[in-house]
Amino acid sequence: MSRSPTRAEVRAAVSRRLLPFALVLAYLVAVVVIDLRTPAYLRLDVYAALAPVTAAAVCTYRQTVFVGLVDFFLMVAHHGVLTAESSPVNRVGSVLGNILIVGAAIAVARLRRDGDALLERVRATGEAAQRALLRPLPLRTHSVVVDGFYVSSQRDALVGGDIYEVVDTPYGTRVLIGDVRGKGLGTLGAGAAVLTAFREAAYHRRDLDSGVAAMEQGLTRYHRSAEYQARTADAHAAEEFVTALVMGTEEDPAARDGSPGEVPVVFVDCGHPSPFLIGADGGVRELRAAEPGLPLGLGELVDVPRSRQRVTLPPDCRVLACTDGVTEARNRDGGFYPLAERLDAWAALPTPELLERLRADLAAHTGGRLQDDVAVLVVERAPGSEAGR
Structure with missing residues (x-):
C-alpha cells in the first residue's frame, strides 16, 4: 500500500539531510576559532581538513563542495598567501595540501552521489518489475x-x-x-x-x-x-x-x-x-x-x-x-x-x-x-x- 509522506515525515527527512551538514560546519568553525586563539606555530589546519573528508561520507555532494570551499579559503587565508609568518615553502604546502584534500573529498562525494543515483535507478527498475508481479x-x-x-x-x-x-x-x-x-x-x-x-x-x-x-x-x-x-x-x-x-x-x-x-x-x-x-x-x-x-x-x-x-x-x-x-x-x-x-x-x-x-x-x-x-x-x-x- 503506497501513500504520500506526511508533513512530519518530510520534516524528519529534511532534518536527516541538514543535521550532518550543520555538525560538520560547526566542527570546522570550532577548529578555526581554536586555531586563532593558539600560537602560530601550533598548526591545526590538518584537523580542519577532516571537515570535507567527513562531509564526503555523510553529506550531499553540494554540501561537501560548500564545506570544502569554506575549509580551503579559511585555511589559505590563515596559513597561506595572506600571512607572512611562515616560510614560502610552508605557505605553498598549505595551499597544495588543502587543494588535494578538498579535491579528494569532492571526488569521493561525487562518486558516492553517482553510486546512490545508480542504486536508485536499479531500485526503481526492480520496484516496477516486482509491482508487475504483485x-x-x-x-x-x-x-x-x-x-x-x-x-x-x-x-x-x-x-x-x-x-x-x-x-x-x-x-x-x-x-x-x-x-x-x-x-x-x-x-x-x-x-x-x-x-x-x-x-x-x-x-x-x-x-x-x-x-x-x-x-x-x-x-x-x-x-x-x-x-x-x-x-x-x-x-x-x-x-x-x-x-x-x-x-x-x-x-x-x-x-x-x-x-x-x-x-x-x-x-x-x-x-x-x-x-x-x-x-x-x-x-x-x-x-x-x-x-x-x-x-x-x-x-x-x-x-x-x-x-x-x-x-x-x-x-x-x-x-x-x-x-x-x-x-x-x-x-x-x-x-x-x-x-x-x-x-x-x-x-x-x-x-x-x-x-x-x-x-x-x-x-x-x-x-x-x-x-x-x-x-x-x-x-x-x-x-x-x-x-x-
Whole structure:
C-alpha cells in the first residue's frame, strides 16, 4: 500500500539531510576559532581538513563542495598567501595540501552521489518489475474489496516467496494467496509461474478446481524448464512446492434465498494456513478445511481431488487469509505469534486500522527480524455489490 509522506515525515527527512551538514560546519568553525586563539606555530589546519573528508561520507555532494570551499579559503587565508609568518615553502604546502584534500573529498562525494543515483535507478527498475508481479493493495472487484500488506524478509526487496492476486472474471471474483517453499528473491520464478497460470485460468475456467489444476500444470512446466534445471543442477534441490488458498465468489444455488448482501465464497485449500472469518459482532472463527489438500507441485502424489469449502459471507463480515510468515513468526523466546487472539481483540476495528495494528504488532513480536516473508489479505464485501458477482 503506497501513500504520500506526511508533513512530519518530510520534516524528519529534511532534518536527516541538514543535521550532518550543520555538525560538520560547526566542527570546522570550532577548529578555526581554536586555531586563532593558539600560537602560530601550533598548526591545526590538518584537523580542519577532516571537515570535507567527513562531509564526503555523510553529506550531499553540494554540501561537501560548500564545506570544502569554506575549509580551503579559511585555511589559505590563515596559513597561506595572506600571512607572512611562515616560510614560502610552508605557505605553498598549505595551499597544495588543502587543494588535494578538498579535491579528494569532492571526488569521493561525487562518486558516492553517482553510486546512490545508480542504486536508485536499479531500485526503481526492480520496484516496477516486482509491482508487475504483485499489484499494490487494496484491489477491488464488483463483489469484494481486498486489502492487506506484504513484507519481504529479504532486506530492500518488495516481494519474495509469498504471492497474491485478485481477478474480476465473468464467473465472479477470484482471490489467490500462496507461499513458495523458501524465501527471498530466489523463489520468484515459481511464484511467477503460479501467478501467470492463475490469472489465465481465472478468465477461462468457471470452477476453482480446474483453475487449481492449471496452476499445478504451470508450476510443473516451470520445474521442467531449462532455466530451473540449470539453477538447481549444482544445488541438487528438490522441486519447489507452493502452498495456496484459492477463493472465489461463485454463484451458490443454496445461498440464493439467503439474506440480502450475503456473498457465497468457495475455498480450495492447497496445504495453506486456514483463513479466519471475522464476524460483524466481533467474533472470530477459523475456517479450517476438513481435509486440507496437498500443496501445488505435489498433487500428483495422490488421486484424491482437493476439497472445496463453501462459506456464506454475511454483510459486514470479513475473511482474513495469511501466509505462515504470520502464524509461524516467533519472538525471542520462541513463541509463535498469537494471530487468533489478536484478531479477536481487533475484530471490531475497520480493515485499514486492523491491518496497521497487525503489521506493527507482528514487527514488535519478532523484534523487527522476520524469519519468513509475510502476506496478509482481508476480503470483505464491496459497498453496493451484489452477492455472487
